[in-house]
Amino acid sequence: MSTTNSLTMNQPVPASLLDIGAQDLIGKPLDRVEGPLKVTGTALYAAEYRVEDLAYGVLVGAKIGSGKIVSVDADAVKAIPGVIDVVTDYDTFIQVSAQGGETKAPAQGVKTVTYRGEIVAIVLAESFEVARDAAQRLEIVYDEDEGAYDFDASDRKVDSKLPPNNVPAHSSQGDLDAAMADAAVTLDVTYTTPSQNSAAMEPHASTAVWKDGSLTLFGAYQMPTSDSQQLAKALGVSSSKVRIITPYVGGGFGSKLGIAPESVAAAVAAKRLGRPVKAVMARQQVFEATPRRSNTEQRIRLAADAQGRLTGIGHETLASNLEGQDFFEPAGVSTHFMYAGENRTITHDLVRLNWGLAGSMRAPGEAVGMLAVEGAMNELADKMGIDPIELRRRNDPATDPEKDIPYSSRQLTRCLDEGAKAFGWDKRQAKPGSTRDGEWLVGMGMASATRSNVLMESSACVTITPAGTAVVESAMTDIGTGSYTILTQIAGEMLGLPIDRVTTKLGDTAYPPAAGSGGSWGAASSGSAVYLACEMLREKLADAMGVDPEALTLKDGLAIGDNRSVPIGSLVGEGLEATGTIKPGQQEKTFTQASYGAHFAEVGVNAVTGEVRVRRMLGVFAAGRILNAKTARSQCLGGMTFGIGTALTEELIHDPRTGKVVNHDLAEYHVPVNADVPQIEVRFLEERDIHANPIHAKGIGELGISGAGAAIAAAVHDATGIWVRDYPLTLDKLLDQLPAV
Incomplete structure (x- = not known):
């Protein structure tokens, strides 16, 4: 019992x-207890389950970015030997929102196309090869609309009436404009970040099996309990009739939080055929039809007195998403509690575009928001002639500056101090561009890290x-x-x-x-x-x-x-x-809970080509009790590697004429590879957070990426004297400003 x-x-x-x-x-x-299964290839992932009488499904994405489907010539491909069926009548097909919820489904299939690559059909065959061939041949006639594809268009549609997303869309305290007018020193800069894709190693995949009116789905999902409820709602059945099995997931980073199109397509097709169906997204479809991290345009305003103490902070973010989707990238989530300053304005608005769905990607909010805030803090320190660590120390608040409640634990300054000592921060030259190694300009940079803790x-x-x-x-x-x-x-x-x-x-x-x-x-x-x-x-x-x-x-x-x-x-x-x-319970309301850290980076910038190479990185983190030193370190290494990609290479590019993702594979979407990643050191501070939970641990999986890219950007400035506010820091943004060789 x-x-x-x-x-x-x-x-x-x-x-x-x-x-x-x-x-x-x-x-x-x-060591990982499941490690031997993974390295020997015996751990089963979503696409590897063997079931009898399996039909293979290949998804078909829309070739327009906005409009309606007029007709689908299914009969032509159904005549191909080995093709079983073409399913387009998704009575309950849904679009998955960024938080794993769902929007209203169009009746009788995807008749309205809202972005290029949106899944509109699944072709079923006795073999994958036949299904793929037939899917490529499937002819669809569209009635194309004009669409909105240019984030920077002068007539862009901006939506300012948004519900909360972890934080309110709009908040203010005091009078920021007055603080800016009265301040001894001010900074008013705009940072931009591009769309990104989670690019997990394992593509989205589902194998659907119906038996006695119940569905078992072998899928690649991060949150199976809520995912099964979403899938049941999409299919119009009781949640007790849907079982999701996902013992091993080859990465997700947020893209597998909610159900993706392949799961509904496989489930609907399997029920229609009366036999199991497997659907695996092609890599290009992963880039086109799973949630992206939104691009952002972030205006940061800082007001400080003569000693560098902040009197005002403004963080105004413009992101993008589809019409009807409420999710916004909460770039200001950590700005609410990170630094002192009694006058504050933090806003989030959306530009409505016919780009792919924007949703959660590793550290939604902090990952891009801290690029801007930490970048601005480094700029302010440079402008005032204050060491950037000292500037942060002077603005480390004793209590939450907005809620006026205590922190459950906060060791930001200790992370900064111990990181500076371990990294050799005292050897950093005061004047940017003064350290050279042959044709390489060498510089150091730092940034704070934080990630809200959630139970x-x-x-x-x-x-x-x-x-x-x-x-x-x-x-x-x-x-x-x-x-x-x-x-x-x-x-x-x-x-x-x-x-x-x-x-x-x-x-x-x-x-x-x-x-x-x-x-x-x-x-x-x-x-x-x-x-x-x-x-x-x-x-x-x-x-x-x-x-x-x-x-x-x-x-x-x-x-x-x-x-x-x-x-x-x-x-x-x-x-x-x-x-x-x-x-x-009440502890999350009584205390502001977060993990903290500090990033340090050294880079070399080639004075001839503008190429940036990260030479070394250090991350010092305080995240409550560390349950496993090896897996925790691995999480921070992965996050810091994400930070390298964010700073230097990752950029999901949409054609402003059609909305098409033009770099929709790992050959053209550049995640950091081994040659891009230097020796990274991770250190943890001893900490217990008795307000977080009974095991006194706090979240760490997303802490490593938060602020990491800003440390690299600061190091580039230290090496060259150039502030780049448009991520990623590709060489074309440096070349025309580099000093003469």
Whole structure:
């Protein structure tokens, strides 16, 4: 019989059982428990499940950016040997919003096209090759509209009436205009960032199997609990009739938060055919038909007194999205609490374009918002002749400057100071362009990092077997982040079991519901659920042994107490089971919760070609309890690598005449490769956040990207004296300003 241990975070949890565990697993740099499966190719991903009588589906994207479908010549391709059907009548086809929700579906299929590449059909065949050939031959007649494709057009449509997205679209405090007029020093600059694509290694894929009116979907999804609910709504069935199985996900970065077109297409087609259907997006379709990070135009205004203390901050963001979509890139999310300044204006507006759907991508808001804010802080420091670290130190507030509530923990200044010492910041030359290595101009730069901490309702079931092993089950996912390992460590520490005696099962909606992987909430939310389940099991073990829970020690599979030591398997009868559930509460309203860090970068800029090479990087981070030093470091390395791409290479380019994505593959959309990434050092500060959750951990998956690109841009300025406010910093933006050789 299972019992439940539920906790709503209305009060801090000063004492964590992880601090008194005897197994010594928490914080250790343990290898991934699922690593051998992945490196041997035996971990099954969405496109690799073998099912009988499988039909292959290939998606077809629209060839116009705006208009209507007049006709689809399905009969011509259905005459091709091996073609089974062409499905266009998606009675419940939906467009997925950035937050994993959905918009109203067009009746009887996608008749109105809102962006080029929008999925409008799926061609089904007995083999993938035949389906692909037929999909390429499928003729669709369109009635094309003019469309809106140019973000910079003089007549662009700007929507200022938007609902909140993590933060309100518009907020103000005090009088920023007056602060700017009265300030000793001001800065008023505009930064621009391009659209980006998550470009995960694994493309979006789904295999749909119907049986007895219920759907099982083997998919590549980050949040299967909510995804199954979205898919059920799209298909017009009860959520109990949809099961999503996604034990391994080859990266997502936000693009797999909500259901994508291939899942609905595969499910509808499979139901129509009465046989399973697999649909895998081509790489080009991933770029065209899955959520992009919005491009932004950000005006930053800073007002400071003669000592560099901020009296005003303005952060006004213009992003883009489709008509009818409410999601906006929350670029000002960290500006609300990052620095002091009593006069503040933070706004977000949307330009309505017929580009692909804009949605969440790793660190939505901070990833691009901090490029602008941190860039402006570095510019202000340069303008005032103040060290940029000192400027931030002077503006490190004691309490949230807008809400006037305390921080749950905040170690920004310590991150800055320890990073400066470790990086050799004191060797930085005061005058930009004064350090040279042959034809390379060398410079250092820095930027702060922060990422809001979020706790989401999640559950996990933990079972102790008579053999003295444990099984953890949750609909939580592992998208390459280390969830399997971290949850195994928590259960092992709490129950006194070695790693090899704990089995963790994830990514299946048949398991207890979980928030999944997104928003850096995964480890803390699902980890807390496992913790609570194990806390209940510890009480049951203590009761079975006849000792107080506080007097019980669990280690190496033994229960120790009252001068006795027995195998835990002998205390569980036919087995003990408990379910833990964590819920957010008043603590997130009483305290501003975030993780913090500091980035340092050294670059070389070729004085002849303008080429930028990152020579070394350091990130120092404070994110509560570090559950696994190796997986945490890996997350920060990945985030900082993202930062290199953001700063120097990544740019999703839309043709302003048609809306077409012109670089829709990994050959032309340039993510950083090994040659672009130098030796990166990551350091963690010891920290516990008792207001965050019972395991005292905070989110880290998106912290590493936040601010990283701004440190590189500052290093480029230090090397050349050039401020580039238009990301990425490609050589054409430097060449005409470089000093003579």
